[in-house]
Amino acid sequence: MADVTLNGTPTTPRARSAWQRLKVNRNWLGLWFMLPAMAFLVLFLAYPLGLGVWISFTDARIGRGGAFVGLENYEWLWDDSVFWLSVFNTLLYTTVASAIKFAVGLYLALLLNENLPFKAILRAVVLIPFIVPTVLSAIAFWWLFDSQFSILSWSLRKLGLISTNIDFLGDVWNARWSVIFANIWRGVPFVAVTLLAGLQTVSPSLYEAATIDGANRWQIFRYITYPLLTPIIAVVMTFSVLFTFTDFQLIWVLTRGGPVNATQLMATLSYQRAILGGHLGEGAAISTAMIPFLLAAILISWFGLQRRKWQHGENND
Amino acid sequence: MASVAIRDVRKAFGATPVIHGVDVGIGDGEFVVLVGPSGCGKSTLLRMIAGLENITSGEIRIGDRIVNDLPPKERDVAMVFQNYALYPHMTVAANMAFSMKLRGAARSDIDTRVKRAADILGLGPYLDRYPRQLSGGQRQRVAMGRAIVRDPQVFLFDEPLSNLDAKLRVQMRSEIKELHQRLKTTTVYVTHDQIEAMTMADKIVVMHDGRVEQIGAPLELYDKPRNLFVAGFIGSPAMNFLPGKLRRNGALTFEGANGIRLPLDAVPLGSDGRAAVYGVRPEHFTLADDGAEAEIQLVEPTGAEIQVLAKLGGADIIAVFRERHLFKPGDKIRLRPDPKLAHLFDAGTGERLNI
Ligand SMILES: Nc1ncnc2c1ncn2[C@@H]1O[C@H](COP(=O)(O)OP(=O)(O)OP(=O)(O)O)[C@@H](O)[C@H]1O
Ligand SMILES: [Mg+2]
Numbered sequence: 001m002a003d004v005t006l007n008g009t010p011t012t013p014r015a016r017s018a019w020q021r022l023k024v025n026r027n028w029l030g031l032w033f034m035l036p037a038m039a040f041l042v043l044f045l046a047y048p049l050g051l052g053v054w055i056s057f058t059d060a061r062i063g064r065g066g067a068f069v070g071l072e073n074y075e076w077l078w079d080d081s082v083f084w085l086s087v088f089n090t091l092l093y094t095t096v097a098s099a100i101k102f103a104v105g106l107y108l109a110l111l112l113n114e115n116l117p118f119k120a121i122l123r124a125v126v127l128i129p130f131i132v133p134t135v136l137s138a139i140a141f142w143w144l145f146d147s148q149f150s151i152l153s154w155s156l157r158k159l160g161l162i163s164t165n166i167d168f169l170g171d172v173w174n175a176r177w178s179v180i181f182a183n184i185w186r187g188v189p190f191v192a193v194t195l196l197a198g199l200q201t202v203s204p205s206l207y208e209a210a211t212i213d214g215a216n217r218w219q220i221f222r223y224i225t226y227p228l229l230t231p232i233i234a235v236v237m238t239f240s241v242l243f244t245f246t247d248f249q250l251i252w253v254l255t256r257g258g259p260v261n262a263t264q265l266m267a268t269l270s271y272q273r274a275i276l277g278g279h280l281g282e283g284a285a286i287s288t289a290m291i292p293f294l295l296a297a298i299l300i301s302w303f304g305l306q307r308r309k310w311q312h313g314e315n316n317d
Numbered sequence: 318m319a320s321v322a323i324r325d326v327r328k329a330f331g332a333t334p335v336i337h338g339v340d341v342g343i344g345d346g347e348f349v350v351l352v353g354p355s356g357c358g359k360s361t362l363l364r365m366i367a368g369l370e371n372i373t374s375g376e377i378r379i380g381d382r383i384v385n386d387l388p389p390k391e392r393d394v395a396m397v398f399q400n401y402a403l404y405p406h407m408t409v410a411a412n413m414a415f416s417m418k419l420r421g422a423a424r425s426d427i428d429t430r431v432k433r434a435a436d437i438l439g440l441g442p443y444l445d446r447y448p449r450q451l452s453g454g455q456r457q458r459v460a461m462g463r464a465i466v467r468d469p470q471v472f473l474f475d476e477p478l479s480n481l482d483a484k485l486r487v488q489m490r491s492e493i494k495e496l497h498q499r500l501k502t503t504t505v506y507v508t509h510d511q512i513e514a515m516t517m518a519d520k521i522v523v524m525h526d527g528r529v530e531q532i533g534a535p536l537e538l539y540d541k542p543r544n545l546f547v548a549g550f551i552g553s554p555a556m557n558f559l560p561g562k563l564r565r566n567g568a569l570t571f572e573g574a575n576g577i578r579l580p581l582d583a584v585p586l587g588s589d590g591r592a593a594v595y596g597v598r599p600e601h602f603t604l605a606d607d608g609a610e611a612e613i614q615l616v617e618p619t620g621a622e623i624q625v626l627a628k629l630g631g632a633d634i635i636a637v638f639r640e641r642h643l644f645k646p647g648d649k650i651r652l653r654p655d656p657k658l659a660h661l662f663d664a665g666t667g668e669r670l671n672i
Contacts, residue, residue, distance in 0.1 A: 208369050209402040213416035213463075214390035223415070227406045310406045310447040 056284035066281055073285035083286065085261050086269040090293075092176065093265060094244045097183045101240055102233075104184065105191025110221075112192070113199045123196070130189035138253035141182040145169050145254070169255055172262040179254055179263050183244060191236055198232035199225070231311070238301035242294060266290050318503050319380035319470040320345045321366065326375035328361055328527075335361055336527045338375070343520075346501045348494075352514040353524035354550070359507040360475055362524070366505060367473050368392050379470055395464035396473040399480065401456045403448040403463075410435075410444040413462045434465040437496065454485045461496070472497075474506040478513065490517060511551055515539070523547050545667035548596050548660055554624065556596045557634040560664060565589035571661070577609040577630035580656040582671070593670060596660035599624070602636040608653030611636075616644045627652070 021028075056073055060066030077083045112123055129137065144152055145168035153165040168178045202225060210220050248267040251257060257264035257272065264272075266286055274283020321343040328336040336358045343349045351359045364370040366377060368389035377384050384392050395416075404412050410431055417427045435441050438458045448456055457477060464472055477493070478486045494517050497504055508514055514521050515535045523530040523538065523546070530550075531543040542548035548556045561573035563581075566589060571579040579595055611634070615626040618641075625636045625644060629652060636652060644650070661670040 203400070203402065205398050205400055205402040206404060209396070209398060209404070209463075210415075211369065212367060212389045212394065212396050213467075214419045216390075219419060223419075224404065310449070 052284050053288050055280055056288045058281050060280040062278040062280060073281050077285055082261055086264045086266050089263060090265045093180055094241060097180050097244050098241050100184050101187045101191050102237055104188050106195055108192040109195035109199055112196050126192055127189050129186050134249040135253055137186055138250050142254055145178050170259055175255055175259055175263050179251055182250055187240060191240055194236040198229050202228050234301050241297045318345050321471060322378040324376040327373045329373045339529050341522055343503060346503055348497050348504045348519045350506045350508060350514040350518035351522045351524060352508055352511055355509055357524045358527040359524055363473050363475055363505060363507050367394055367396050393470045394473055395467045395469040397460045397464055397477045399476045401460040403456060403459055405448050408445050408447055409440060409459050412459055413466045416467050430466050434462040438462050453481050457489060472502050472504040476508055523550060543669050545662050552598055554599050554635045556598050559595040559630060559632050561595060563591040563593050571595045573630040575630045579654055581659060582656045592664035594662040594664050596662060597654040599635040599637040601655045601658040602652045605651060605653035608651035611650055611652050613644050613646055613648045615646060
C-alpha cells in the first residue's frame with residue numbers, strides 16, 4: 001500500500017495527518033511541482049487574456065471602468081471599414097511575408113548546410129538581422145525608405161534607372177511592400193537558422209544511400225531532405241506566422257499604420273484605438289478579433305505537426 | 318554481375334595520403350572480404366568503388382568500364398551501410414522500392430521485385446512497418462533487401478554486422494553467405510573481424526595502413542601468411558611469436574631467448590645466425606619429452622578445448638589443446654611445435670622466410 005513510509009516502517013493511516021499524506025502521495029506531489037508553473041501561466045497569460053476579452057464587452061475608457069455592453073463593440077467594428085482594411089492588411093502582410101520568409105529561409109539553410117568556404121562566418125552573418133533590436137533595424141529601414149534621403153532612391157538615380165525619388169512609405173502599395181520587405185529581412189534568420197539546425201540532424205549516410213540508389217540532387221531534396229524536415233518546418237512556420245500576425249514594432253516605427261491606414265495592422269489599430277484614442281473596449285475588441293485567426297493558424301499547424309507515423313510507434317532501439 | 322579491378326589506386330584527403338597504391342582483382346561472382354585493423358582504409362576503398370569518394374590516382378573498373386569518373390548511380394552498385402541508412406520516413410516496402418521508383422520502373426514490376434526480395438529475406442510481414450518499428454536484425458535485412466531489389470552488378474557491404482549482438486551476427490553471417498550462393502552477385506565486404514573474413518570469404522584482402530598486405534583464400538592466409546602482420550592478424554587466438562636466430566650448424570634449428578631450441582623444417586633462405594622470428598599457432602603445439610620447457614601461468618578451459626597461457630623462453634605464449642590435460646598454474650610442461658606447421662619470418666622486414 002501507499003502508506004509505507006520510505007524507511008519501511010508501516011504506520012497506520014490514522015496516525016498520519018492529511019498534511020503528511022499530501023506531502024507523500026505521488027499525485028499530490030506532482031501537483032505541488034506543477035503549481036509554480038501554473039501560477040505563472042495564470043497570472044501572466046490567462047489573467048490578461050481573460051481581462052482583455054472581458055474589456056472588449058464593456059465600454060471602458062482610459063481612466064474609468066466600463067459597464068457591460070454585450071457585443072456593441074463588435075457590432076461597431078463590423079461596420080467599420082478601417083477595421084476591415086486592417087484585417088486585409090494583416091492577412092496580406094502575414095501571408096506574403098511568411099511565404100517569402102519560408103522560401104528564402106529554406107534556401108539559405110540549404111546553402112549554409114553545404115561545404116562553403118568561411119561557413120562559420122556566413123552563418124554568423126545570417127543571424128545579424130535577428131540580433132539587432134527591432135526598433136533599431138526599423139529605424140535603419142526608415143532611413144532606407146526615406147522620401148528624400150533614401151540611399152535606394154539615390155543609387156537608382158545614379159544608375160539612371162529613375163529620375164525622381166521613390167516615395168517608399170508615402171504611397172499605399174509602396175508602403176505595404178516596404179514594410180513587408182522589412183519584416184522579411186528581419187524574420188528570415190530565424191527561419192533559416194532553425195531549418196539549418198533541422199538539416200543537420202539528417203544523417204549524411206541517408207544522402208549517400210540515396211545517391212547510390214540513383215537520386216539526383218533535386219530528388220534527394222524532394223524525397224529525403226524535405227520529408228525529414230517537415231516536422232521542424234511546421235514548428236518554425238507556426239511561430240513565424242504568429243509573430244508576423246501580431247507584429248507591431250516594425251510598423252509603428254516605420255509608418256504608424258499610414259499612409260491613410262494602408263499599413264494599419266490589427267495590432268497597431270488596436271493600440272491606436274485603445275491607448276491613443278482612449279477607447280479601451282473597442283481596442284480590446286480588435287485584439288480579441290485576432291484570436292480566431294491565431295487559433296486557426298495553430299490548429300492548422302497542429303494537424304501538420306501531429307507527429308508523423310514514421311516518428312512514433314513502438315521504440316525498439 | 319561483373320568483375321572489379323582496382324589498379325594502383327591511391328587516395329589522399331587533402332595532403333594526407335590514406336591509400337598508398339592498392340591492387341586488387343575481384344572475379345565475377347566472387348565474395349571478397351577486405352579486412353584490417355581500424356583506420357587502415359577499408360571503408361575508404363569501398364567508398365571509392367561505390368563512387369562516394371573520388372580517387373586521387375589509379376583506376377577502378379567494374380566489368381569492362383573504367384568507372385573513375387562515373388557518378389555512383391551509373392556504376393550499378395548497391396551498398397549496405399554500417400548504420401543501415403534506412404529512410405526513416407518510408408515503410409520497409411518503400412525503402413526497398415525507392416531506387417526502382419527513381420528509375421521510373423512500372424508499379425507492377427516494382428511490386429514483384431520487392432515481393433521477391435522480401436521473400437528471400439523473410440521480410441514479408443514487415444513490409445508496411447517503418448524502420449523504427451524493426452529490430453536491429455530486421456533493419457539489417459531491409460538494408461540488404463534494398464540492395465537485392467536493385468539487382469546490381471556489385472554488392473558492397475561496410476561492416477554490416479557490427480551493430481548486432483554476437484548471436485545475431487553469427488546468424489546473419491551465414492544468411493549473407495547463403496544469399497551470395499543463391500544470387501552469385503560479385504560482393505565486396507568490409508570488416509575488421511577476421512573470423513567474419515575467414516568464414517565468409519572466397520578471397521580475403523588483408524589491409525594495413527593503406528596498403529594491401531596479402532590477398533588469398535582464407536586457408537592460404539592461415540597456412541602461409543606472407544609476413545608478420547598477416548600472421549598476427551589472421552587466426553584466433555593469435556599466432557605466437559618468438560624472437561631468436563637461425564642455426565644451421567648441424568641440424569637446422571631455431572634458437573630462441575634463454576637458449577631454447579625449436580625444430581624447423583626446410584628453410585631455404587637465411588644463413589646461420591640470421592635474426593628471425595619463429596611463429597607458431599597455439600593449436601600447433603604438442604606435449605613432447607624433447608620439447609622446450611614452459612611454465613604454465615594460466616589455464617582457461619572453454620569446454621571444447623583448453624587454452625594455456627605459458628612462459629616459453631621468456632616470452633608469453635598461448636597453447637591450445639583438445640585433450641583435457643589437468644594443468645595447474647606453476648606446472649612445468651615440455652612443448653614441441655610442429656616443424657611442418659611452424660613459420661619463420663625475417664626479424665627486420667617481417668617477410669616470410671620458409672616456403
Ligand atoms: N573524410 C576524411 N577526411 C580525412 N581523413 C579521412 C576521411 N575519411 C577517412 N579518413 C582517414 O582515412 C583513414 C582510413 O579511414 P577508413 O574509414 O577507410 O578506415 P577503416 O579501415 O574503414 O576503419 P574502421 O574499421 O574503423 O571503419 C583513417 O586514418 C581516417 O582518419
Ligand atoms: Mg570503416
